[in-house]
Amino acid sequence: MTVASIRAESRWRTWYATFLILYRNKRAFVGFLILLAFLLMAIVGPYLVPLDMSARYAERYLPPSWEHPLGTDFVGRDTFALIVHGSRDVLSIAFLAALFTVGIALAVGMVAGLQGGLVDAVLMLLTNTVLTIPKFPVMLVFATVFRVKDPFSLALILSVWAWGGLARAVRSQILSLKEREFIEAARVMGLGLPHIVVRELLPNIMPYVAINFLYIMKDAITASVGLMFLGIIPFSATNWGMMLNLATQQSGAIYIPQGLYYALAPMVAIILFQLGALFFAHGLDEVLNPRLRS
Amino acid sequence: MKPLLRVRDLVVEFHLDRGTLRAVNRVSLDVYPGEIMAIVGESGSGKSTLAFALLNLVPPPGRIVEGQVSFNGTDVLALRGDALRQYRWREVAMVFQAAQNVLNPVMRVVDHFLDTARDHGLTNEGEVLAWAEELLRMVRLEPARVFSAYPHELSGGMRQRVVIALSLLLKPRMVILDEPTTALDVVTQAYIMDILNEIRREMNLTMLLLTHDMSVVAKIADRVGVMYAGQVMEIADVDSIFYRPRHPYTVGLIHAAPSLLGDLDRKQPIPGSPPDLINPPPGCPFRPRCGYASARCEEDPGLHVIADGHWVACHHWEQVTHHAPVS
Amino acid sequence: MAVLKRIAVALVTLFFVTTLTFFVVRNTPGDALQVWALEIVQTYGISMEDAMKQVRAMYGYDPDEPVLSQYIRYVKGLARGNLGTSILYKSSVNEIVFQALPWTVFILSTSLVLSFSIGALLGMAIAWKRKTVLDPIITGYAAITGATPDYITALILLIIFAINLKWFPLKGAYDPAVKPGFTWEFIKSVLYHGVLPIAAYTFENTAAWALAMKGSAVSVLGEDYIMAAWARGLKERRIMTRYMGRNAMLPLVTGLAIAFGSMMGGSVLIETIFNYPGIGWFFNQAVARRDYGLMQGLFFLTAAAVILANLIADLLYTRLDPRIRLEE
Numbered sequence: 001m002t003v004a005s006i007r008a009e010s011r012w013r014t015w016y017a018t019f020l021i022l023y024r025n026k027r028a029f030v031g032f033l034i035l036l037a038f039l040l041m042a043i044v045g046p047y048l049v050p051l052d053m054s055a056r057y058a059e060r061y062l063p064p065s066w067e068h069p070l071g072t073d074f075v076g077r078d079t080f081a082l083i084v085h086g087s088r089d090v091l092s093i094a095f096l097a098a099l100f101t102v103g104i105a106l107a108v109g110m111v112a113g114l115q116g117g118l119v120d121a122v123l124m125l126l127t128n129t130v131l132t133i134p135k136f137p138v139m140l141v142f143a144t145v146f147r148v149k150d151p152f153s154l155a156l157i158l159s160v161w162a163w164g165g166l167a168r169a170v171r172s173q174i175l176s177l178k179e180r181e182f183i184e185a186a187r188v189m190g191l192g193l194p195h196i197v198v199r200e201l202l203p204n205i206m207p208y209v210a211i212n213f214l215y216i217m218k219d220a221i222t223a224s225v226g227l228m229f230l231g232i233i234p235f236s237a238t239n240w241g242m243m244l245n246l247a248t249q250q251s252g253a254i255y256i257p258q259g260l261y262y263a264l265a266p267m268v269a270i271i272l273f274q275l276g277a278l279f280f281a282h283g284l285d286e287v288l289n290p291r292l293r294s
Numbered sequence: 295m296k297p298l299l300r301v302r303d304l305v306v307e308f309h310l311d312r313g314t315l316r317a318v319n320r321v322s323l324d325v326y327p328g329e330i331m332a333i334v335g336e337s338g339s340g341k342s343t344l345a346f347a348l349l350n351l352v353p354p355p356g357r358i359v360e361g362q363v364s365f366n367g368t369d370v371l372a373l374r375g376d377a378l379r380q381y382r383w384r385e386v387a388m389v390f391q392a393a394q395n396v397l398n399p400v401m402r403v404v405d406h407f408l409d410t411a412r413d414h415g416l417t418n419e420g421e422v423l424a425w426a427e428e429l430l431r432m433v434r435l436e437p438a439r440v441f442s443a444y445p446h447e448l449s450g451g452m453r454q455r456v457v458i459a460l461s462l463l464l465k466p467r468m469v470i471l472d473e474p475t476t477a478l479d480v481v482t483q484a485y486i487m488d489i490l491n492e493i494r495r496e497m498n499l500t501m502l503l504l505t506h507d508m509s510v511v512a513k514i515a516d517r518v519g520v521m522y523a524g525q526v527m528e529i530a531d532v533d534s535i536f537y538r539p540r541h542p543y544t545v546g547l548i549h550a551a552p553s554l555l556g557d558l559d560r561k562q563p564i565p566g567s568p569p570d571l572i573n574p575p576p577g578c579p580f581r582p583r584c585g586y587a588s589a590r591c592e593e594d595p596g597l598h599v600i601a602d603g604h605w606v607a608c609h610h611w612e613q614v615t616h617h618a619p620v621s
Numbered sequence: 622m623a624v625l626k627r628i629a630v631a632l633v634t635l636f637f638v639t640t641l642t643f644f645v646v647r648n649t650p651g652d653a654l655q656v657w658a659l660e661i662v663q664t665y666g667i668s669m670e671d672a673m674k675q676v677r678a679m680y681g682y683d684p685d686e687p688v689l690s691q692y693i694r695y696v697k698g699l700a701r702g703n704l705g706t707s708i709l710y711k712s713s714v715n716e717i718v719f720q721a722l723p724w725t726v727f728i729l730s731t732s733l734v735l736s737f738s739i740g741a742l743l744g745m746a747i748a749w750k751r752k753t754v755l756d757p758i759i760t761g762y763a764a765i766t767g768a769t770p771d772y773i774t775a776l777i778l779l780i781i782f783a784i785n786l787k788w789f790p791l792k793g794a795y796d797p798a799v800k801p802g803f804t805w806e807f808i809k810s811v812l813y814h815g816v817l818p819i820a821a822y823t824f825e826n827t828a829a830w831a832l833a834m835k836g837s838a839v840s841v842l843g844e845d846y847i848m849a850a851w852a853r854g855l856k857e858r859r860i861m862t863r864y865m866g867r868n869a870m871l872p873l874v875t876g877l878a879i880a881f882g883s884m885m886g887g888s889v890l891i892e893t894i895f896n897y898p899g900i901g902w903f904f905n906q907a908v909a910r911r912d913y914g915l916m917q918g919l920f921f922l923t924a925a926a927v928i929l930a931n932l933i934a935d936l937l938y939t940r941l942d943p944r945i946r947l948e949e
């Protein structure tokens with residue numbers, strides 16, 4: 001058997017074991033189902049649930065019914081359709097933000113860990129700054145100054161101050177991996193830095209990064225909805241944060257009893273998604289950190 | 295003479311995921327007032343667990359399953375609440391295994407003395423401090439320096455002496471010393487043993503000394519109990535144990551301790567290793583390592599008396615000689 | 622020495638942040654100043670050019686000044702405690718901070734103390750008693766608050782208790798009909814207006830403290846000095862507080878500063894939701910009306926407060942844990 005095939009085999013085994021443990025871990029499984037539901041909603045939902053953005057004042061603030069499972073909003077639009085179409089927006093922004101965040105964190109953490117010395121010291125000071133200063137005000141300043149108009153730039157702003165924790169963790173993992181034999185062996189074999197990083201280091205920290213991807217996505221949703229709620233980045237009318245903003249500030253839906261379904265819908269959607277992400281990530285954590293399993 | 299401590303058929307089990315582990319298995323022994331009784335046994339033989347059971351303080355997942363412990367006529371295992379609290383330290387104090395961090399890292403040494411006194415109703419702080427100072431001087435520490443120190447500021451040997459002084463605070467009748475010197479260097483070990491000997495003379499204390507070190511036993515003990523795999527193998531006065539051992543394991547222990555025979559070359563460790571305490575096979579636990587073993591040994595030998603004050607748990611005790619069995 | 626090093630790191634961090642915000646926000650006040658100048662033109666009937674000059678002078682902004690010298694002026698101002706000028710309120714940021722900061726400090730410190738002490742007690746209780754019904758309840762509670770952003774908690778509280786039940790006010794830090802002063806009436810009004818914001822933060826953070834404390838306490842309970850304390854016949858209460866509690870609390874101290882930071886960061890949303898006139902509320906005003914001077918000043922203040930909180934927590938930790946003190 002070749003080294004590669006042994007590796008492939010053991011990787012497959014790991015995935016299988018992971019799946020088994022997740023299947024047995026009730027909370028993780030529930031989390032997985034919730035995330036799957038949201039993923040489906042975001043990907044195929046908009047094709048199945050048509051969204052009519054025209055105003056029909058006669059039908060405003062209708063209670064839930066067959067026709068409008070979550071009632072209607074302050075101008076008679078179907079709340080459920082808004083949530084479904086919003087989910088794509090919210091999730092894609094969070095996904096992009098997590099991608100950027102993980103990218104920055106990996107770069108900073110790996111460079112600091114591999115390079116050491118002054119580079120490491122400076123990067124860690126920067127990381128420390130990012131971890132100390134709360135990120136929401138930073139994002140607010142950036143979002144205000146740069147006048148965000150599209151998901152891409154919003155995702156950038158969401159990631160600019162969110163990578164500290166992961167970067168620090170990646171660095172310490174790299175430091176401990178560096179001591180391990182197989183890295184030493186690869187170095188002795190003259191395999192070069194890119195090879196070591198791509199073939200040896202990355203696969204080892206990937207499971208850890210995957211868990212953090214979920215946590216970061218969860219935080220990105222909290223932050224992006226918060227920004228939208230304040231009305232600073234008004235580029236999408238169906239975003240859950242925008243719905244919250246409209247419900248609380250512009251339409252005053254929260255002040256009338258009939259408006260509650262509309263106001264609560266985005267809140268419940270956010271909480272459900274976050275719960276799913278939390279449960280699933282926690283399950284993964286238990287799989288990868290046997291110490292937590294008891 | 296009436297024993298101060300009387301233990302009968304004591305069983306302590308740990309309920310673990312892998313199964314039930316019997317750390318103390320039908321142990322019976324007596325400790326008489328004023329004596330130093332030593333319990334010897336290899337690591338894992340159940341000494342510490344026995345000690346905790348004597349204080350009715352077995353940590354979960356451990357449990358005292360059956361047996362009796364009576365101290366000066368009191369049924370210790372029936373004690374609850376304040377009565378149990380008062381029994382601990384006031385009647386029987388314990389010096390924990392030396393490697394452990396027994397002192398609260400965020401508290402100064404003096405507060406350990408004060409806390410202990412206070413919870414046992416000694417409210418006169420001046421008196422308590424004066425007595426504590428005397429105790430510290432007895433273990434050859436400088437009270438002024440030690441009192442205000444935090445535990446981590448003391449060396450291992452100093453910490454162990456603080457713990458010994460602390461154990462004497464309430465003038466208990468008996469002190470259990472669990473490997474009081476194991477983690478310390480040889481010089482400190484000897485020093486502490488000297489101190490203990492002195493204290494015992496001065497205070498007329500009863501001591502139960504748990505150790506794996508035969509040389510410590512030879513130096514200080516009046517009587518000896520030999521423990522193996524949670525069971526008592528032999529009990530006798532110290533002379534009988536060293537000159538007329540009647541259990542193969544005792545003989546093995548003597549030969550495994552080099553300094554006793556004064557001849558390093560002759561040091562012979564006991565071959566093999568202790569049994570798994572989860573689901574042990576029936577019969578004598580020493581069987582796989584014993585040179586005298588026969589088919590009879592698949593039956594539990596049980597502890598029986600063979601001479602005045604000499605107890606042995608072996609089918610073939612009559613054949614056992616002082617010489618190391620060649621196996 | 623160690624203390625000096627920590628102070629140095631804090632200062633470097635502050636410097637990092639200041640520099641970053643200066644260069645991010647630098648070029649932006651142009652149009653806002655124009656609006657302000659236009660107002661002056663309309664009110665006083667002077668020419669646009671004069672109005673612009675006047676405004677720039679007030680704001681301390683000269684478009685022809687080189688960036689570096691602007692930056693140095695800005696840093697010098699900060700060093701003298703000058704946080705800048707608000708275009709929106711036509712006043713110095715310091716004045717606004719002077720008004721708003723006490724409210725934010727009141728809300729945050731009360732919430733922090735409440736959530737930390739309730740959470741720590743709950744966590745200790747769970748660890749101490751091992752299997753109680755409290756354990757799954759707290760775990761569930763932690764999952765819910767972990768999944769609910771603090772501003773949604775705030776919104777739900779607002780909807781239930783202010784809008785529908787009308788138990789608590791919708792806005793303000795005290796009833797404007799009450800004269801501020803050290804009177805029982807005023808204090809009552811302040812407390813009454815503070816209930817919902819404090820409740821929002823406290824509800825949101827308590828479970829996390831409880832879980833952190835539980836984890837810490839469980840590991841402390843495995844230590845030898847706990848067994849030794851039992852063996853000495855100490856009273857249960859003493860073992861729980863002085864032996865388990867004191868030690869289990871230590872690792873949580875640094876968490877206090879982190880919690881303070883995230884609460885301070887969240888105050889923009891929370892204070893906006895409750896219309897509570899603290900730093901966060903003004904921050905939101907600055908952002909919504911694009912008052913860059915105010916935004917920059919308040920951001921600096923937030924950063925400085927959080928850095929200070931971290932420094933204090935660090936120093937407190939070294940005071941509380943005698944083992945650290947020696948290593949200095």
Ligand SMILES: Nc1ncnc2c1ncn2[C@@H]1O[C@H](COP(=O)(O)OP(=O)(O)OP(=O)(O)O)[C@@H](O)[C@H]1O
Nearest residue numbers: 308317336337338339340341342343344354355571
């Ligand atoms: N808390 C515990 N949980 C599970 N098993 C335990 C626990 N404490 C002791 N044991 C087991 O009980 C047996 C006896 O242990 P004990 O510590 O009493 O032995 P000992 O003679 O004091 O050994 P040592 O010289 O190493 O201190 C061992 O097999 C040990 O693994």
Ligand code: SF4
Nearest residue numbers: 578581584591608609
């Ligand atoms: S009973 Fe048998 S096996 Fe056990 S010690 Fe005696 S001779 Fe050896």
Ligand SMILES: [Mg+2]
Nearest residue numbers: 341342343391
């Ligand atoms: Mg032991």
